[in-house]
Amino acid sequence: PHDITGKPIAEYLPCGNSFEEINSIMRRAGEILLNHPVNARRKEAGKKQANSIWLWGQGVKPQIVPLTQKYSLSGGMISAVDLLNGIGILAGLKVYHVEGATGYIDTNYTGKANMALDLLNFMDFVFVHLEAPDEMGHEGNAAGKIQAIEFFDEKIVGPILNKMPSFGDYRIIVLSDHPTPLDLKTHVGDPSPFAVLSSIKEENKAA
Template sequence: LYYTGRGPLEAASIGVELDPEDVAFRCNLVTLQVLGIEVIMEDYSAGHIPTEESSGIIRDLDRELGRDGFRFFPGVSYRHLLVWKGGRDGVRTTPPHDIVEQPISSYLPQGEGASELLRLITSSQILLKDHPVNLRRAEEGKRPANSIWPWGQGRRPSMPPFREKYGLSGKVIAAVDLIKGIGVYAGMEVVEVPGATGWLDTDYRGKAEAGLKALEDTDFLYLHVEAPDEASHMGDVEEKIRAIERFDQEVVGTILEGLTGDFRIMVLPDHPTPISVRTHVDEPVPFLLYDSRREVPSPFDGFSEKEASKGVFIEEGHLLMDRFIGG
């Protein structure tokens, strides 16, 4: 209903104000590899480059290439922001995690505005080839951040505040700027949690404890954990299982133990990311609703896609929140 692209949501998260004619892109730092005559997307995250290294790269990119309406803004790890002042939003781009280990030639920007983005990508590769951060990473046997990859573009959306729509106050806890940006546009307070990394090493329990504290003076909490998705993009079954188990025990378990009085809780992934394809797919996701005022035996044997298929199917996903809030 309101989505124009993830770029403007991430801009809101890091405090970048967009004018109506601006176009914001997610800007990944990626690792490209030359294999014969092809250039391959080796890693959509440049080896999950840490923020302390990537932020310096982005600042250098902005200093050297931030002109002709383009500006770079640092985010977290490999996830950054590119803003095109007065830019064109008709260009077609591809998420880099969709094309891991594939040639990039068919997935480079296309359409209106593509030539400007292609020049920027090429210029970034020249600048990053001998960047001090990449030289150090090479010495340490780590993947270099040898190119930018802009995608997920859009202009700023217009969304009704959560309080206006549901009559409730709200807060959001997340490590990734996309989720924080949704909260910002919905008028929610963003709660920062030390140790929340948006990766496998995130502080699960710290997020849950911060969530319980947030609920002391707010009606609604949106708590997001990125780790299972990252494990899926990596194609790592063991890490995905570990991430789900830790989410179950340290997030859901901690919150259930800490809540008192009447409450509702909903648990669900925001999209499927099967290990088999290592990217997002357009399929229904299982969701679980629990209301402390309605203690009834569950007819399901656990929480999974298979079990959820026996329950309620909500075809239009945006109506799920109405069901959750309205009971």
């Protein structure tokens, strides 16, 4: 649904098997939310109210050889997004939840960095995911996207980089999974930039 912000939703509503039941649930949810006490409080506080739910993302479980099995490595996943956590589980990673992680620009950046550093004391690698820049892209919020990237650099990448030498030889990669241009407010298939740093200088030369 965040791929069609500002567009009429009729042509994007669920279709296929059981679509009538699914659409009925979505309509009924809107009726319930209309007078829900939480929405009443949000309205009084001048905040936006939830006015619907959107059922989406159904699919078939992919067959993935766990990374832990394929490479004999232990790994952890830190993310506030269920989709990423699900992929992590399929890949054989252990999911860790950080208090205050919201999947938005107000997430607990420092908590994620600290959790990653703690896990590296007994794990081979850790995947730290940050959703905020993507969400700002979906909103078309340029200032928010810049701030999210700056927070990511200052509160996650920087602190982790500073501590990595204490673990001995290391490799770190920073990348986006996909671009979300501000003018389109949705994902595109353009190449994603990435940066790799290794404590082994020869590897950096090869890269």
